[in-house]
Amino acid sequence: MRMAKSVNVLVMLLVDAAVTLDHYGPAEIYQVMEGHLLLLKCPNVQGPVDSNVTWAREGGPAGATASLPSGVEVRDGILYFLPALTSHNGSYICESTLEKRTLKVNFGVSVLTGLCPPAAEVKTFPTGVRKSLPCKLEHILRLEKSHNIRWLKDCHPVERAISVLKNGLMRLVNVTREDAGTYTCLVDASIDGRNYTSAVSIELDIETNFTFPREPEVIQEKEQVLSVTMGERVELKCSALMDPDNEAFMYWIVNGSFTDTDPELEEWFNQKQGLMYESTLTISRVLPRFLNVSIRCRVQNSQGVKDCFMQLREANNSWFYSGVAVGVASPLLLLLMVFLLCYFKADVVLAYRKISSYFVIPQDADQIPYDALVSAVPVPTTRTRNPAAEFALRTLPGQLEGRHGYRLFIAGRDDGPGEATPDAMAAAVSQCHRLIIVVAPAEEAWKPCNVEERHLTYVQNLGLYDALTHNTPAVILVEIDGPVDYGHLPRSLGFIKRRQGALIWRKNSNNRVFWKKLRVLMPPQRRSSAYFGN
Template identity: 45%
Template sequence: MAAVDWVFLLAAALSLAFAVAHNHSGEIDTYHVSAGHLFVLRCLIADAHTNVTWSRGRRRNLSLPAGVEVRDGLLWFLPVQMSHNGSYTCEKRDETGLRMEFAVSVSSGECPDPSETRYITEGVSERLPCKQREIFGLNNTGIVRWMKDCHPVERQGEPISVEEEGFMRLPAASEEDAGKYTCLVDISLNGRKYTTARSIRLKIKKRDASTVFMEPEILFPQNEVIVVEVGTRVELKCLAYMGASEDNETLMFWTVDTTDSDDLDELSLSTKYTRDRGRVYCLSTLSISEVRHKFLNVPIRCYVRSPADEKVGLLRLQEADHSALYTSVALCLAASLTTLALAAAFHLFKVDLVLVYRKLLRSFSKQQAPDGKLYDAYVSFLRPDTLSSAGMASFALHILPEVLENQHGYSLYIRGRDDCPGEAVHDVISATLRQCRRLIIILSPEAKSSTHGGQEEEPLCDNQKQLCYEQKIGLYDALTQNDSRVILVEIGGPVDYSCLPESLRYIKRKQGSLEWKKPSPLCSNRNFWKNLRYHMPSVPAGRLQTVV
């Protein structure tokens, strides 16, 4: 079991033993107060999260007197009256049922009798506590006044000073400083002004002339800032030089925003002494079981106090700043979303972006036909011997060149328009195809393979061997060179590719086809022409172009 756990168990055992002793031995804590003052009584066996029941005397059925009420587990005397003199009992409302009894002794003077006695060695600087933790916890206290023997403190030499939470610092105590000291605090509560008072008896111990006290020194911390995560455990270290030997007169303790660490349930303290080259060092560790916001950005002080002097080390806890991490995550997320958006936009507007890029490229480029080829496309279609083939011929000989050549500056080779009678057909087709950057094959629903239906037929051409040959040459070049040089154009409706050669089916599966429909008020074929231009090569700079 860890040392901190032993400390907690020991504290719980002592608290329980303390309560039981009070229940059976008859010895109870006595608080001396003055009539007319405000007084707050805290149940010592309960913490901030425990419900308690208060009653007067040892009998549970005795109600509290007028002017005494319970607020947040504390017993408030608003204000103390002479009739409030007597005993009061608090009981924990849990399975333990522990009870504790207190005695309240009311006097008529302004300064009540002392509730405890403190000893200070002669010549030592020391602090006397105001012992009114609950009052200072209200954060609306006014003036804190200290009185000696119920008169304002007046002393020879260095005067007293009042520190945080009402501590009175008494420099270089002497025999004349012995006496009864009373801490009075003025407070405003619910529009009414009250005064609270607690007294302490101070006695001065004679100092051994042979004793020499060394001045302590805090080596760490020195105004440090420690970055922590809220909700986690943290250990704070304080290293101090104590002198040449360990002595009972030198103490180390912590405060958190002026509150003693012993008064905070989340804190525990451990101390370790080490010796190095005849010097004694003390390492005090303040453990915070769970960092809460109330511990952030408040002064946390480590004190080392000896009869010779007192030194203070200061540190603050600061919550870790995750803004840089959040910014990085936000930027990464924004970059990812932007990339996805750009990818989606490019996918949707790829055709338009490529066409715009080509147009801009032509505006700055002076290069003419860099590959040395004469034509941008070879147009292959079925000669007109049926109604369907007549439609293909009209598209190939008139509509296609009107848009691609006249409007966009492409150079097409259309067999039946650009070939010369008497030429060696196969040689001309082969040579011309190799001078073209694309092969446009126009298909219709009547297109069939040469072996369709078990009969030998000329593919796609109705005995026109030239068409069969030019498609075979063009498809062979496209497949062997692994270049998407073939553009399939369907007119007159969908084409049944199962009736066509495997090479055409492969081109269809790999890159798809373009569908041209007869123009109508509902169909302008605008997307068809944009996609056809996208599959066509870029028009070299310098050619005549007309913008649609």
């Protein structure tokens, strides 16, 4: 693209705001037709700034407006030629003050005769496309009384069909080789009741061997919804295939605004490989204004526009907090379950036995008629009553037999006269699942002194021997009324006490826990086939 260094109408010189020189280079020549309106604007100056801008013609003192020729005047810091005359040829100096620095710019004005000025720039269009030519008379078009925009080709009215917009843009449909030439835009304006005309020309070349670029293609066209965490840094990527040309762009639009207006947004554009391009939008930290709004990556060139849509939503972290809560609560819940299981162990076992008894029909295959043999250790005492024997003969059967249906063989109750022989006692022990030995505190050292006590001692010794050697029957040791001194009892009882402990029954107490523990140590209650109606 070529740019001519001369302009024949309104001149608007744009200069970067960061100026490092106090004086610009030699004056450029701006060509304008005689009788046309010309406006010159000092760079880096906007609005009414008469106090900061001064104009002078070369050869006169800077700031001396009297040195300007007739028909040239300053309005709001802009130099007006009303209109330009051949006597206005020459160099004009603009002096402006910006941030305590004085900038000086030279303008060269050359006034020509005729209607159409020489072309100020050249544009090249391919054939077969729809294109537009701009009318670069922006300041003239902004005047309140600007009107009647006309286009000429080679200084003659355009013969082909065209459309002209309010901003002076002329559209050409289906460009052909015959459209090549010099086009001039003329704008009429009224200032102080007088009518003026301004003109600018553009040379149009037609490229016949032009290859049309391909229409851009977005790799991902469906809308993406991304879960993000508030305050985190996020990068959004958009990839597209397109042929580069002078109208190729790739940029982001967030909630209808460009990214350069938001300090939290930054975008990068790079060519990955061949015709593959990628644009990255970086959000330094996710704020509420970026959530649930449209985020578009726009890809466009001369052949079309494509958008890639995205949306950010706040991530649902409830699963994380739930996991943390479960992780914290699980050990506590496990400890609680262990505690409850230990504390209510007896209740759990008894409940399980009761429930399972309704679904399973036990078989009496072992042919053992008794659940337990009960033996009370004789206690030497000066009292008439023996607490161990009283518990074994009255209290224990009242609970186990009367309330829970256990079958007990109680020494001294179920062995008739003459049956307390060693062989009979051995047979009785073998017919029981458990051996319950009841002991009570002794007042003196224990020694069997009569026949009945010797028989009981044999039963106890026989049962303890089998329990210690064959682990059958299982022994349940029950202590009555306070701590028992096992030094006065057979050594085997002391061994059982040390190995598995003893259940303690106390008088004048409901002993609920004692009875539950005793039932747990007993075998499950048996249900015969007759019980189930078979």
